[in-house]
Amino acid sequence: MGVNRQSATPALGQGGNGVRAEAKRKKQSDRLFRYATLMPAVIALVIFTVYPMLNLLQMSVSTITFAHGGAVWQFTPLANLAKLRDDSVFLATLRNTLVFVVVSVAIEMTLGFALAVAVSALGRFKGLIRSVMILPILVPPVAIGSMWKLMYNYNFGIFNQMLAWFGLGPVGWLSDPNLALVSVIIVDIWHWTPFVFLILFAGVEGLPREVIEAARVDGANNWQIVRKIILPLMGPAIAVAFIFRSILAFKVFDQIFLLTSGGPGTATEVVSLLLYRVFFAQNDMGYGALLSLVVIAMIVAFLLGARRMVAGRA
């Protein structure tokens, strides 16, 4: 750009036409160069993001059968929608997923924020606590599943043993339909609160110290400092943690699959589990694709709704 502006000035003088043409040619080749360098990224984006989405869209309006050694696509836009309308399990999974996302994300955000503020106020051991907090994130989901399954065990799990000391229980943590969803939410909170903590801790540590001190001098107590200074300044970090957690919570699969496989009944059946069954057990690609789109739409709607709520309060 700077080159063009410089060469425009002599164009006013003698021999201006030649200079102007030269500038124009340069501008064109400059533009060409820009497009050429952008092209690989655009092509990669189309191949890896846009094409799969379009393919998913096409699948969602088709009935796909496997015959004659290949997939046969039939355009049946209403058939999958009708399936969705009549699918009572889908409604249950939708409800379970929403409960799971709202409750687990809300608790993880609150706990993670409180921990971040508390740990940041510590003088020593900050680094140690931060390192220890990473551990749950490092545990592979399969290990988490078997570990918690043992702890939740009806006969010899540690929770029921502890309840027994107080003369209570035993409780069917994973077998009681009223409790199973709570139990898997507890596991999710254990697993993911550290993640929220880490993001928010970095945010709290990055806050300008003098601003918080100014608030202390200005007469704010600890609660007011958190509420009126730290929380608003942490907006961007909170948004990042919230978006990540919401998206991942909507797509939760492994830990529920390993703990309850969606049971008892449909008590912990979430959308991803249903998707899995439709795709891999029922081989219903078209309907599965439609469900996938519904999940994507749900996530987008949820995030937009959350943003509106925050904007409305600000």
Add this chain to the structure above:
Amino acid sequence: MATVEVQALNKSYGAFHALHDISATINDGEFVVLVGPSGCGKSTLLRCLAGLEEISSGEIRIAGRVVTDLEPRERDIAMVFQSYALYPHMSVRENMAFNLILRKTPKDKIAVVVEEAAAILGIEALLDRKPRELSGGQRQRVAMGRAIVRHPQVFLFDEPLSNLDAKLRVQMRSEIRALHDRLGATSVYVTHDQVEAMTMADRIIVLDLGKIIQMGSPLELYERPVNRFVAEFIGSPSINILSGKIALGGRLVLPGRDGDYEIAAPEGAVPGDVEVGIRPEDFVAVETGGLTGTVRVVEHLGAETYVILDRDGSMIYWRVPGTTRVAVGETLRLTSDPSRLHLFRPSDGARL
């Protein structure tokens, strides 16, 4: 407004002793400047007064009330920070009103107080802007505004001008001092800039290595520094320090390659080695005798000129009126009124 009393204050960070036995009284309505080189403990002392640092031992009283263990918000103080520390998510108006809102002051009263303070500082037009939309000088004013709306017992300033350009710094210096006089406040001001200290203070407290070295009015410090450190710290250009000897018979001898320079020693001087401090403006050029030096650099500032002479490899600053004509390469002879000399003990720099 209030008196601030500090008694035997000590502050340690683990094994590091940041402040040693600090005792001082800042009178009601006084403007006291804490000055010293980086790391001397001046900001730490201010933060102790504010309650932002817990002290290891000692006592702090504000208006007769012991505040040693009180939270900053309970001390009735206002502080202006080096980085201004404005709340980035609040408008200027909200920044200034924050304390009043926390104190549940009625809204109409807040509006009046904020407008008044804004008028004093000339920032009425900025009230609805966010801090990021302001220049450094404007932010500085907002930080001051945030302090004055509260009518605190004591104002604390932590190097508030160090982020401003030189011209604005000079302007804000006099504005802060004028504001202090207008509000009749007690102010404690931290700076590493001795010019700020000299121009603004009723009284200066010089700190070094966590200890109070000297307290006094700017002129007292300039005229009678208690040691070589204060003498060198206060005054610009810095005082000239020369090695000499008090000979028997009350003569001060400054040895030089081109012959010793001898003058009458100040009264009561004891024979022995001394360090002699001579302010740059205390030299007088003479035709014969005196201390010889070759002019190396002449710095014209307009109203005055600094002449830098080389005397046996060490540099001597001489301050003369701007009208004086001196040429580089000239050899000059300088002398000084014995009563203007400062003598220091070579071993510890203490004033003799």
